[in-house]
Amino acid sequence: MSTQPHVYAADDPETALKYAIQHHGGDRVEIVEGVIQLMCPSWGHETAADQIRNQIAPRVAELGCVSGSGNLDLPGSSNWYIPDVAVVPKALAKDAPSLLPDQTLLVVEVTSDSNGDTDRIVKRRRYAEYGAPLYLLVDRQEKSCTLFTEAGRLGYTKMDGPHPFGTPVHLPEPFDLTLDTSEF
Template sequence: MSTAPRAPGDYSTVSDPERALKYAIRHIAGDRTEIIEGVITPVSSSWAHESAAEVVRRQLAPRLDQLGLVAGSGDLDLPGSENWYVPDLAVVPADLAAKTEGALLPDQTLLIVEVTSPSNAETDRLVKRRRYGQYGAPLYLLIDRQNRTCTLYSEPTRPGYAAESGPHAFGTPVRLPAPFDLRLDTTRL
């Protein structure tokens, strides 16, 4: 029995398109590529963007050492969706990070930090906030460089997050709850 040849670009017989798309991102597109609601998006950060993430990372560092946690920007998979994120910063247990070669899930994090850029601000404010909550990320800190504010979302739920602290103007300390129990200085963001 022979089958008719497929036309180039006909992927109608791919058994698991989500898996194929995420495989392509991980193995072909490069380390800093996201899929946001099915749209392949290369991640390219400015120095100001990276600086804001570093301000948070440095303040967290002493507490992370005490708690056995690490901060990085590794891949996060949102299974059952066409989403694959590369957060600006995610805090995870050090032992989990050390043994994970692939992506983690948002509910395996303790904190996710996204820093807006002019090209992605609405995505970070709306889409990622909703998705991180749906996938159980306990804390989502949005550093909105365009509005010069920080907002901490907590209590993940199916529609997103049930609790919100902020927006706080840059320069106003933002309290990170347990296990961090620290006040984040936002002056230099």
Template sequence: MSTAADYSNVDPEQALKYAVQHIRGDRAQIIEGIIEPVSPTWDHEAAAETIRDQIRPRARQLGCVTGSGNLDLPGSSNWFVPDIAVVPAAQAKGAAALLPEDTLLIVEVTSESNGDTDRVVKRKRYAEYNAPLYLVIDRQEQSVTLFSEPGRLGYTRVDGPHPFGAKIRIPEPFGLDIDTSELA
């Protein structure tokens, strides 16, 4: 006689996050409990690369890496894969996932299929989890907005939206201007 396995002490959040890390073939993220594949188009990647190329030299000077590694939001059913995150190299080494507060900057590039996720859900959650800087490249609105000074109720400082073609200042520790003319 077989007995049923006892799953009564399994943490649903941890089980969901474990499952999303082990999906074969594609990367995926969890947005408010919904598993979404991460499969950007080349146009999307070109926009991200435009920003990454401008950030990377300063990130290296700061001892950081730029990438799209996993971000865990403990206590929630969220597991994000940002388009670009700048994190200290020492923290990235050997880490399966980091926390938004471990980043110096997070950049999301919107797509038609998930633009509201980047504009609303991720903005709220990144602030809640203390990501210091959140840059949204909104391809549908053709604008760029920088959110900073995270608080419990959201970001308290907003720079933008600025139309593509404008320069936007990324504050210290970066202290650089991002040229968005190539995005237009």
């Protein structure tokens, strides 16, 4: 059986780049400022993300949402992110190949040795610019958590942290719950 390549002509590089990573098959990749990055999280990284998902799961269900690591598009830019955890309304997530950051209730990024500065600087700025209301940065290298709120075009205007691992971190409405960070 022969496989015919799928030919796609795009009018602009952003569309072509985003199409390519969505249809390449295999590994998950994201685009950060025009650079394609392969997603290869360690088990320690995945453990932190899983602990957050488990702690917020009851509230996520009450809110009629789902949590996962689905695609987030940042239209008008060469960015296509796959957050470690995002909470989105179930109705939006059902059939969407991607969502926008302003359609999330919470975005969580857990740093790795290879991408810590990307999560601390680039993604924090972009998530704010694209309206993600809550951005939780779990910094495994610094062993701290920081919650960013009040998104705007120039960044987040409020920051709670950094808090050392082991310090409870409160997620405001619509969550109104406190995360145990002792096992991150």
